[in-house]
Amino acid sequence: MALQVLSFEKYLDSVRRNRLRIIVTFVILSLMLPLAGYTFWGAAYFSNTAMLLGGGAVNLAACLVAYQISRRSTGLISNLYPDTHQSISRVLSWFLFYAGVHVAILFFLVAIYDRFTVFGYHLNISPALWAAFSLVGGSLVGAGLTEMSYTFAQWRINQHELQQMEHSQLETELDIVKQQVNPHFLFNCLNSLSILISEAPGTAEKFVDEMSKVYRYLLQVNGVEKESSLVSLEAELRFIKSYIYLLETRYESGIRFDLQISEPCLAGQIAPLTIQTLIDNATRHNVVSVHNPLEIKIRTTATGQLEVSNNLQKRVVNMPVNNAGLASLVSRYRLLFNAAGTVQVKQDDASFTVTLPLIYT
Incomplete structure (x- = not known):
């Protein structure tokens, strides 16, 4: 029936x-x-x-x-x-x-x-x-x-x-926001801030200012009011300098940054949070130590590309890779630019280098 x-x-x-x-x-x-x-x-x-x-x-x-x-x-x-x-x-x-x-x-x-x-x-x-x-x-x-x-x-x-x-x-953009507004990163920042407040109040004030710039930018490039899927290298660098300040405050002399950016390349465009993703990839897979500092170089090439490299000192046990990692970044560039968005990844015994295209309009 x-x-x-x-x-x-x-x-x-x-x-x-x-x-x-x-x-x-x-x-x-x-x-x-x-x-x-x-x-x-x-x-x-x-x-x-x-x-x-x-x-x-x-x-x-x-x-x-x-x-x-x-x-x-x-x-x-x-x-x-x-x-x-x-x-x-x-x-x-x-x-x-x-x-x-x-x-x-x-x-x-x-x-x-x-x-x-x-x-x-x-x-x-x-x-x-x-x-x-x-x-x-x-x-x-x-x-x-x-x-x-x-x-x-x-x-x-x-x-x-x-x-x-x-x-x-x-959904993808929401995932990116969730990954970039990392609760562990926020916890580490707040932990560093609590120490600074008692030991270096002046530094704590600047730390809060740079931290607010970081999260303001994260919300700006991922929010509903974003104007484009690309940002200028100049805007990305303003954000990344604040981000670097937070990392240097946390790791002190355990991490070093070297920025070599030519003036004409500042007008080039990249996907938002590209450099942060590559920095996070470096800190996630390498030892950050005062005795063995992690050195990250961010520079532009003579051909107008962006290159981010770091010395190789791998962790004994790697932390799990999340969706906002290097593989996700490569996929984003492929979707945005097709063949023009090829991301080059090179690794030898001493260093790990990622080269990305800058888009000029």
Whole structure:
């Protein structure tokens, strides 16, 4: 019993989803059956009950066959010419196929009815030609309506995909925010601040100021009011200097930075938080020690690229990599710039270097 109820619910769901197709089919058949009967037998079709029922049943079967063939051809042709700019090819193909199928079935019925004198039918070429021309005209209209339906369906699919992309982008941006506003980093900053307040109040005040600049920038480049998916190298460096101050305060002489940026490259654009991601990658995978300082160099090359490198002193046990790591950065550049956004990663026994393109507009 439960299986029967489930099957009936599936049937009702199918009817709801195909409601428009069912209505259109019913309207077309309501028009075609009387016209077909009149074409074959004239006014006698409507006055003879046997002719009305018998001839109508045969014509209905022929119409349903034509409909099924046409419906299947619709999908085949749309698969053959799926693109938007191929609409003329689609309409022409649908028209020729619809017209060919309908006219072929019409003359097949004419031949059968004439051969076996079905309900007294004898071939009359004039009504048959009139019916054929009517079917050709109807096929043209049908091809146009099919194209309208196909275009609307594609538009709905594109809108759905666009919404999914926007949703995915929002989720990605939210993940980036979550990763960049790292609770461990915030905890370490607050821990450093608590020590500074008691030991060096003047330094603590500057620390709070630089920390506010860092988080203001994080919210600015990831917030809903961001103006672009890119920022200038100059803006990124202003942020990174504040970020460096926080790291130098925390690690003291355990970390060193060397910035060599040429003036013309400041106008180049990069993805937000690029340099921070590379700095975090270096501190995550390398030992930071007063006895073995981690040295990070940030410079621009003669070819107008950005290069971030660090000396290699790997941790014995690496910390787990999160989604905001180097792999994520490489993917972001590939999505933003395609081939122009190739990120070069080089490693030897002494150093680890990442070279990124600067985009000039």
